[in-house]
Amino acid sequence: MKGLKFTWKYSLRLLGALCAFVSAYLIIGEWLGNQTVNSDFEPTPNGIKIFVISNGVHTDIVVPTVTDQIDWTEFLDPATFQPTPQTESPPYIAFGWGDRGLYEDVPQWSDLTASIAFRSMLIPTDSAVHVSYFENQLKETDNSIPIEISAKQYQILIDGFKDSFLLDSDGQPQSLNCCFYPHLNDQFYESPRYYHIFETCNMWTNRLLKDAGIPTARWAPQQENIMVHLRSRDLTN
Numbered sequence: 681m682k683g684l685k686f687t688w689k690y691s692l693r694l695l696g697a698l699c700a701f702v703s704a705y706l707i708i709g710e711w712l713g714n715q716t717v718n719s720d721f722e723p724t725p726n727g728i729k730i731f732v733i734s735n736g737v738h739t740d741i742v743v744p745t746v747t748d749q750i751d752w753t754e755f756l757d758p759a760t761f762q763p764t765p766q767t768e769s770p771p772y773i774a775f776g777w778g779d780r781g782l783y784e785d786v787p788q789w790s791d792l793t794a795s796i797a798f799r800s801m802l803i804p805t806d807s808a809v810h811v812s813y814f815e816n817q818l819k820e821t822d823n824s825i826p827i828e829i830s831a832k833q834y835q836i837l838i839d840g841f842k843d844s845f846l847l848d849s850d851g852q853p854q855s856l857n858c859c860f861y862p863h864l865n866d867q868f869y870e871s872p873r874y875y876h877i878f879e880t881c882n883m884w885t886n887r888l889l890k891d892a893g894i895p896t897a898r899w900a901p902q903q904e905n906i907m908v909h910l911r912s913r914d915l916t917n
Contacts, residue, residue, distance in 0.1 A: 705877065705901070706901075708899075709899060709900075709901035709902070709905070712897065712898040712899035713897045713898070713899060713900055713901065713902065713904075713905030714897070714905075714908075715897065715898040715899075716895055716896075716897070716898075716909050717890055717895070717896060717897070717898050718889075718890065718893050718894055718895045718896065719895060721893060721894060721895045721913070721915070723827065723828040723829075723914070723915050723916050723917050724828050724829055724830040724833075724917075725828075725917045726828075726917070727828035727829050727830055727831075727917075728743070728744065728747060728828065728829050728830070728831065728833075728834045729744070729826055729827070729828050729916065730742060730743045730744075730826070730827050730828075730829060730834070730837070731772070731818050731824055731825060731826050731827070732824075732825050732827065732885070732889070732906065732907070732910055733774065733818075733823060733824045733825075734823045734824075734903045734906075734907050735823070736823070736903065737903060738776060738778065738881050738882070738903060739776070739881065739882050739885040739903045739906055739907070740774040740775060740776040740810075740812070740885070741774070741775050741776075741837065741841075741885060741888060741889070742772050742773070742774040742775075742814065742818060743772065743773060743774075743775070743834070743837065744771065744772060744773075745769055745770055745771060745772060745773045745813070746769055747834070748831070749831060749834060749835060749838065750838055751769075752773045753768070753769055755842075755853065756773070756811055756853065756867070756869075758770065758813055758865070760855055760857075760867055761811075761812075761813060761865045761866060761867045762860045762865070762866070762867070763865055764865065765813045765815050765865045766815060767815060770813040770814055770815045770865070771814065771815070771816075771817060772813070772814040772817075772818060773811065773812070773813050773814070774811065774812040774813075774814060775809065775810075775811055775841050775844075776809070776810040776811075776812075776881060776884075776885070777807060777808070777809050777810070777844050777871060777873070777881055777884040777885075778807060778808065778810065778875060778880070778881035778884075779805050779806075779807060779808075779875040779881075780805065780806040780807050780808040780856075780868075780871075780875070781805055781806070782875075783808055783810065783858075783859045783868060784858060784859050803876070804874040804875065804876040805874065805875050805876070806871075806874070806875070807871040807873045807874060807875040808856060808859075808868045808869060808870065808871055809841075809844050809845055809853075809868070809869040809870075809871050810866060810867075810868055811866060811867050811868075811869065812861075812864045812865060812866040813865045813866075814865075815865065822907075822911060823907065825907065825910040825911060825915065826915065826916050827894060827910070827915040827916065828915065828916045828917055829892065829894065833892045833893055833894070834892075836888075836891050836892040836893075837888055837892050840887075840888040840891060840892075841888075844871050844873065844884070845869055845870070845871060845872075846869070846870040846871055846872045853869045853870075854869060854870040855867050855868065855869050855870075856868040856869060856870060880901060882900045882901065882902060882903050882905065882906060883899070883900055883901065885900070885906060886899070886900035886905070886906055889906070894915075895909045895910060895913055895915070896909050896910070897909055
C-alpha cells in the first residue's frame with residue numbers, strides 16, 4: 681500500500697513538473713517569438729530573391745536553383761527526386777529540416793498523433809533534410825514571403841544548408857529514398873543533427889535567417905513566430 685502511495689505521489693509530482701515545463705516553454709516562446717532581430721535589414725536592389733514559405737505548421741527556405749554562387753543540381757541531382765522534375769534545372773529549390781521519424785510516420789499532418797509529437801519533442805531523435813524542386817515561379821502570399829538579399833547573405837544560407845547534410849566519404853549527401861510527398865518533386869537526406877524541443881524545424885529556419893541578417897524572431901518554436909516578422913516589412917525592391 682505504501683509503495684502504491686509513493687508511486688502515485690511521484691507520478692503527480694512528475695506530471696506537475698511536466699506541466700510547469702510546458703507552460704514555461706510556451707510562455708517564453710511567445711515572449712521571445714515576438715521580439716524582432718535584424719530589424720535594420722534593407723533589401724538588396726536587384727538582389728537574389730528568396731522566399732520563406734509556410735504550410736501553417738512547418739517552414740521552408742526557397743532559393744533559386746542556379747546563381748553565380750552555386751548550381752544546386754550539381755549537389756542535389758533532380759533525377760533522384762520523385763517524381764523527377766520535367767526540366768533539368770527547375771527555377772527554385774526549397775530546403776527544410778525536421779524530425780526523421782515525423783517525416784516517415786506522418787505523411788500528412790492529419791496523421792500526427794499525440795504520442796508521435798510527444799516523442800519527437802521530448803526525446804532527441806534523428807533528423808532529415810527535406811528538399812523540393814519547384815518547377816513553377818513562386819508568388820507572394822501571406823504564407824510565401826519574398827526577400828531580396830545580397831550575395832554575402834546568400835552564401836551564409838548556402839553554408840547553413842550544406843552543414844545540415846550528413847555527407848559520405850566523397851562529400852555527397854546521402855538520400856533516404858523515402859517519405860515522398862505526392863504533390864512535390866522531393867527527396868529526403870540524412871542529417872547529422874538531432875531534433876528535440878530546443879531544435880525544431882522552425883528553429884532551424886529561424887537560425888539560418890538570423891545568421892543571414894534577415895528579420896525574424898529571437899526564438900521561434902512555431903512557424904508564426906517567423907512569418908509575422910516577415911509579413912510586416914517590405915523585403916523587396
